[in-house]
Amino acid sequence: MSRAAILKNIAAATSALKTKAPRPDYDAAITHSAPKLAGRDLFEVFCRNLAAVNGRSMQSVAELAAFLTESGQTRGYCDPALYERIGVPLAAAGLTVETTYERSRYDDYQFGITRASGAIAESGTLILDDDATSRRLAALSPWVHVAVLERGTIHRTIADALAALGNSPNIIWVTGPSKTADVEGILIEGVHGPGEQIALVM
Amino acid sequence: MFGTQLIDDYARQISDEKQASVLNGSASGTEKRYQVLHKDYADPDALRQLAGAIKDHTLHHLGDYLQLAEQALTARGVQVHFAETDEDARQTILSILREAQVTRLTKSKSMAAEEIHLNAFLSENGVECLESDLGEFIIQLDDDIPSHIVKPIIHKNRRGIAETFLREGVASDYNDDPQTITRRARVFLRKKYMDAQACITGANFLCADSGRLVVVTNEGNSRFGLAPVPVHIALVGIEKLIPGEKDLAVFLNLLGRSATGQQLTVYTEFINGARSATQPDGPEHMHVVFLDNGRSNVLASNCREILRCIRCGACQNVCPIYRQASGHAYRSPYGGPIGAVLSPLLFGDRFPEFADLPKASTLCGACKEVCPVNIPIPDLLLRLRDKAKRESVPSPAALPMAPFAALATSPNLWRSAMVMSKVMNHLPLEVAPIKPLQDWLGQRTLPPSKGGEFRKWMKTRKKTENLKNAALPDRRLD
Numbered sequence: 001m002s003r004a005a006i007l008k009n010i011a012a013a014t015s016a017l018k019t020k021a022p023r024p025d026y027d028a029a030i031t032h033s034a035p036k037l038a039g040r041d042l043f044e045v046f047c048r049n050l051a052a053v054n055g056r057s058m059q060s061v062a063e064l065a066a067f068l069t070e071s072g073q074t075r076g077y078c079d080p081a082l083y084e085r086i087g088v089p090l091a092a093a094g095l096t097v098e099t100t101y102e103r104s105r106y107d108d109y110q111f112g113i114t115r116a117s118g119a120i121a122e123s124g125t126l127i128l129d130d131d132a133t134s135r136r137l138a139a140l141s142p143w144v145h146v147a148v149l150e151r152g153t154i155h156r157t158i159a160d161a162l163a164a165l166g167n168s169p170n171i172i173w174v175t176g177p178s179k180t181a182d183v184e185g186i187l188i189e190g191v192h193g194p195g196e197q198i199a200l201v202m
Numbered sequence: 203m204f205g206t207q208l209i210d211d212y213a214r215q216i217s218d219e220k221q222a223s224v225l226n227g228s229a230s231g232t233e234k235r236y237q238v239l240h241k242d243y244a245d246p247d248a249l250r251q252l253a254g255a256i257k258d259h260t261l262h263h264l265g266d267y268l269q270l271a272e273q274a275l276t277a278r279g280v281q282v283h284f285a286e287t288d289e290d291a292r293q294t295i296l297s298i299l300r301e302a303q304v305t306r307l308t309k310s311k312s313m314a315a316e317e318i319h320l321n322a323f324l325s326e327n328g329v330e331c332l333e334s335d336l337g338e339f340i341i342q343l344d345d346d347i348p349s350h351i352v353k354p355i356i357h358k359n360r361r362g363i364a365e366t367f368l369r370e371g372v373a374s375d376y377n378d379d380p381q382t383i384t385r386r387a388r389v390f391l392r393k394k395y396m397d398a399q400a401c402i403t404g405a406n407f408l409c410a411d412s413g414r415l416v417v418v419t420n421e422g423n424s425r426f427g428l429a430p431v432p433v434h435i436a437l438v439g440i441e442k443l444i445p446g447e448k449d450l451a452v453f454l455n456l457l458g459r460s461a462t463g464q465q466l467t468v469y470t471e472f473i474n475g476a477r478s479a480t481q482p483d484g485p486e487h488m489h490v491v492f493l494d495n496g497r498s499n500v501l502a503s504n505c506r507e508i509l510r511c512i513r514c515g516a517c518q519n520v521c522p523i524y525r526q527a528s529g530h531a532y533r534s535p536y537g538g539p540i541g542a543v544l545s546p547l548l549f550g551d552r553f554p555e556f557a558d559l560p561k562a563s564t565l566c567g568a569c570k571e572v573c574p575v576n577i578p579i580p581d582l583l584l585r586l587r588d589k590a591k592r593e594s595v596p597s598p599a600a601l602p603m604a605p606f607a608a609l610a611t612s613p614n615l616w617r618s619a620m621v622m623s624k625v626m627n628h629l630p631l632e633v634a635p636i637k638p639l640q641d642w643l644g645q646r647t648l649p650p651s652k653g654g655e656f657r658k659w660m661k662t663r664k665k666t667e668n669l670k671n672a673a674l675p676d677r678r679l680d
Contacts, residue, residue, distance in 0.1 A: 001286075002283075002284040002285050002286040002287075002290050002494070003284035005286045005494075006268075006284050006286055006440065006492070006494045006498060007265055007268070007269070009494070009498035009499070009501075009502070010264050010265040010268065010440075010498050010501060011265050012502065013264075013498055013499075013501040013502035013506075014261075014262055014263065014264060014265060014501065016502065017262055020259075020262040020263065021255060021258040021259040021262050022259060023256070023259045023445060024252055024255045024256055024259065026252055026452075028448065028451055030248060030249060030252060030452075031249065031451040031452055031455050033242040033243060033455075033465070034244070035241060035242060036242055036465065049465075053464075053465075053468075103396060103430065106392065106396060107392075123465050123466045125466060125470075130477055130478040130480075130481045130484065131478050131480060131481075133481070135481075135482060135483055136425070136429040136481065136483035136484055137429050137430065137483045140422060140425060140426050140429060141392065141426075157451075158451050158454060158455060158466070159448070159451035162447050162448060162450050162451050163447075163448065165412075165414075165447060165472065168478060169278065169473065169474055169475030169476060169477065169478060170471070170472070170473050170475070170477060170478065170481070170484060171471070171472040172425060172469060172470065172471045172472070173466070173469070173470040173471075173472075174468065174469060175464075175465075175466045175467070175468050175469075175470070176468050177468070178420070178421055178422040178468060178469070179420050179421065179468055180336050180337075180384060180420060180421050181353075181420075181462070182335075182336045182337035182340075182353065182354070182355055183336075183355075183360055183363060183380040183383055183384070184223070184227075184359055184360055184380060185226070185227055185230055185353075186380045188380055188381050188384040190384075190385075190388070191336060191384055191387070191388060191420075191421035191422065191423070192334070192388060192391060192392065192395075192421050192422045192423050192425075192426045193421070193422030193425065193426065193469070194422075
């Protein structure tokens, strides 16, 4: 009933308009930020913009193992598909790595390692896609989220990434650690999601 | 005769402490926005104008786009509902929850849900609806209402929040360190997420071509709220539509920068269906409730440009009246310039109740300058003032204009009034036993009159111009 009434009201309102605005024809380049895109290559630009939002980029499992050990985040989850490549060397470095995520133990996982299906250089954003990410919760509940990214999947701009969204019912762009400034405008990281967002670029 | 308006009464009631919080919060928001937009773009105005044009186009073809979005969502298994009024929306949501046997849910920040007073309604009907945005969570604990679109607790400080947490059992001792406050909310809320049976979100945008709705948060609360539950209900105002995904590049780049001075909000989630078959987390059922609640009437009015609004709060931050009066003075979820236009229109059946709001503006134009969708807010405020006059809404603060009109149309009368005004500079007005004059002076300081200066300047200017034109006949103006 509401549907018909709403559409009828809208039709009455819009048909009374003398002129209707055409759909603007524009080049996506108007949305590009030149200073954000400056740099030698996509990888460099991505890492710089990720650092600007307090994210970290790493290029080796050894570097990740050292960071987790030093920060005392020694127990976590790893996507089974990434276990051979990342879980095994982390375990060898003395960390506890599980390949199942049990909801009832959501606070036990100090780090979570999942796949990113892409990234955006312009904004330092990681792209998590339901079809490629093993567990949404493993990228949310641990203090440290490690998104494993293939270098060749970095998009140059936000507009490029939108053009390549694909068909997944759920995609999330993550630009730095979870944060708030609700209390007196003071920036605090790690509100509900991770306080550390890492891109492990392979 | 010179009574005060409702908004003035509210503005006077707020404490110095609260006013300082609002002023600091909004001023820093304006500063951050300006810095980031001008650092990242050579011509941010071009982007704002484009965004306004895309929104105008969408609104002028809203029926088509709404049906397109409905088709796209339905094709992906999403159940689409339409709610003409706030009551329709509340009942629709309640019946979805009843059918799914939901009694506990979390909700991420939604202005549309504030507008229809959803929390109170669900609670009366036995459904626990917990706000998960940190600011909104604190608002809910205090039984307060948000005073800013993106910074709902801009009017609160850490001491009040720490007291609330102690009183409501979120914390076992008093601690007002912002980091501790945030960690305590983290621990408390994740239990609630895992225990909930549904999640209600709003939407920042809805792409008509793919049905993708876009939800942005910095905290990750909507993502966390959705991950463990089987049911997702999105409450979406019909003005949230944009034609296609391509257009998101324009809007996402403007929204974060205008709202919080960020290039992008931390979490930008694109949803057009239940979770993937391979994904163990996320809802199995998705509902979209399209809310009209007066919007189609606004579309029919001469203030339809206000429907372009993407709820960034930049106009609130920059507004000199908002900064002094705070959001609560506007008596609806929408404070500041956006609220001064939107509330009298959306709640049109109660127009006289909100008719003072369009007058709560100096018409300085700052709100139009910062608006990411280029809404001519000052023009809309004038149209609403005109509406109030035409509909004879009584106005306690209106000055009788007839004597002024008489003065202003008679050069002789005007000349003598100018002389009189100078005489008034030497009269002790502050002790004159005239009640209306005392009321008026009680709130204002009368500057010394410089009556007649303009006329003097104009006369001299005419003489000089005539001389110039005689000397240089070729440069005479048409």
